[in-house]
Amino acid sequence: MDKEEFLRNYLVDRRGTDCSKWDGLEQKFGDKDLLAMWVADMEFKTCDAIVKALKERADHGVFGYSLVPEEYYDVFSRWMERRYGFPVDKEWVRFSTGCVAGISWMIHAFTRSGDACMILTPVYYPFHNVVTNNNRKLVKVDLIYDDGYFTMDYEVIEKAVVDNQVKMFLMCSPHNPAGRVWKEEELDRVLAICKKHHVLVVSDEIHQDIVFEGKRFVPATTVSGGKYQDIVITLNSASKTFNLATLIHSHIIITDEKLREVYDRFASGLNRTEISIMGMVATMAGYRHGEKWLESVLEVIHDNYVYLKETLEGKLPGARVCALEGTYLPMIDLRACVGSVGTQEFVQKRCRLAVDYGEWFGEKYQGFIRMNLATDPAYVKEAVERILRNSFLDIPQGL
Ligand SMILES: Cc1ncc(COP(=O)(O)O)c(C=O)c1O
The missing domain is CATH 3.90.1150.10 (Aspartate Aminotransferase, domain 1)
Known part of the structure; x- marks a missing residue:
């Protein structure tokens, strides 16, 4: 078209x-x-495929508690594999009611009150609030701004991590509003710092599908052949991709078994494991037919x-x-x-x-x-x- x-x-x-x-x-x-x-x-x-799928579901008229069908995981995994070389195993996937809610849950699951969480500014403002509103210490490190282009300052990042005993890094990749699609070398450097200092990385990849000019989006979990899987949790969804924000349906991808166990213990306390049926239907239709x-x-x-x-x-x-x-x-x-x-x-x-x-x-x-x-x-x-x-x-x- x-x-x-x-x-x-x-x-x-x-x-x-x-x-x-x-x-x-x-x-x-x-x-x-x-x-x-x-x-x-x-x-x-x-x-159109999303609207059609939602209409069909609405016509059915029942919006009760639902399961996630096997085909959902297949369709999602195929999208991730075809576009980013990252087939997603069903076992790794959990759901949240939006990526910001996901960040908040990660903060609760993996840090304690007063722990330091780092962000790279300028960054989407809920990254700031979700830390401070949950009584964690917000550690802000500025990106380097040079004539319209943002990069990471690794020395300052490492110093901030050490000085503040940072426990969690909320990464934005691609970065809103810096507009950067981080290169694999850049991700490798920042993730290496996190690994060295035992910092858990929550990588918000909600903008993964909005990428231009032959730039390659690299999921943090796949960097250097998966070297950082034990410190990375990925959040993504189809909501930016297909304009679905209020269907409040997003993914938490945890490849590491130990991290999954910690998260699942926390999630059992949430008592909120059902998914948004409309979010799920829309996401599946988009990944199938929306390219x-x-x-x-x-x-x-x-x-x-x-x-x-x-x-x-x-x-x-x-x-x-x-x-x-x-x-x-x-x-x-x-x-x-x-x-x-x-x-x-x-x-x-x-x-x-x-x-x-x-x-x-x-x-x-x-x-x-x-x-x-x-x-x-x-x-x-x-x-x-x-x-x-x-x-x-x-x-x-x-x-
Ligand atoms: C980086 C980033 N994360 C999360 C969100 C919002 O996600 P959600 O509506 O799923 O909470 C946005 C929206 O602009 C965003 O830019």
């Missing part, structure tokens, strides 16, 4: 559907008339990104659209462009945009915004035009 056909068939106006992105504008920003470029979900209907739809989505996001980067950087000296190897959520460095009014005043009041602000992800990132590109190209164009229209007033002298 070409891009125009995809947009004709799948783009929807979500206003008035109780969606956070549009209908939550007033609550979040105090202004319901902003152009919504925030919240990490898509403006696209999911693929073509996903290809079209990736094309739309990528084209939106190229337009954003070329236009904004071309016309607005000093603006930097960060590299987007994965996710649909690039950071934009506007520090040189917002002038004396400040970022929020500039973005919300002048440009009338609703975005995620850099400081939500890490204190140092004031002056950055994150823009959601899984959306109508016309919205991206409008957002860029608003930034260009308003910013020249405040372009610092000499730019």
Whole structure:
């Protein structure tokens, strides 16, 4: 399906559907008339196969306690094997009601109150909250930012691990909002530090399927031939891939038997082992039949990104659209462009945009915004035009 056909068939106006992105504008920003470029979900209907499977299930009319059929594990494993060389054994898989809930459960299962958990900032803000709200010590290590590109600072990471006796590392891979798809060498280095210092790694791989430009997503569990399996727990789901967030269905993959035992002991206390039937049905249909739809989505996001980067950087000296190897959520460095009014005043009041602000992800990132590109190209164009229209007033002298 070409891009125009995809947009004709799948783009929807979500206003008035109780969606956070549009209908939550007033609550979040105090202004319901902003152009919504925030919240990490898509403006696209999911693929036909998922809608069909959900309708069939709804027509059955019973939503009682359910089992996970064998075919679910087969379909999931085949998706992971075909795309990432990581066949997933049924025995390794547990379920959670979303990846953030999964992180919270891992914190409870594997750490104690007061233990240190490390994150690499800027990172998706629930990574911060899920640590502090569960009475763990939050250890933040900044990624290195260099001209629109983020990398890990291994020396600082190791020092933070040692100084704080870090017990758990919450890794984001691909990284939201740094836009990086970590290379195997990078993962190898950070995982080696964790292994050396007995740090358990919870790898949130929810964005695994949103990857561009020939970049290769490497599941942490497979790094260096599986060398780190005894310290890695993987969280993923089809929710970013197929736009299914509120079906609250995600995977916890624990390849190591001892870690599984610890988790299962904890989970027995949760008394919550059933899965979301609609989440399961949708995920299975997506993994079976959704790949073509996903290809079209990736094309739309990528084209939106190229337009954003070329236009904004071309016309607005000093603006930097960060590299987007994965996710649909690039950071934009506007520090040189917002002038004396400040970022929020500039973005919300002048440009009338609703975005995620850099400081939500890490204190140092004031002056950055994150823009959601899984959306109508016309919205991206409008957002860029608003930034260009308003910013020249405040372009610092000499730019
Ligand atoms: C890295 C990351 N993890 C988790 C989530 C949310 O996952 P869930 O809705 O399954 O809790 C997001 C959503 O943006 C995300 O970017």
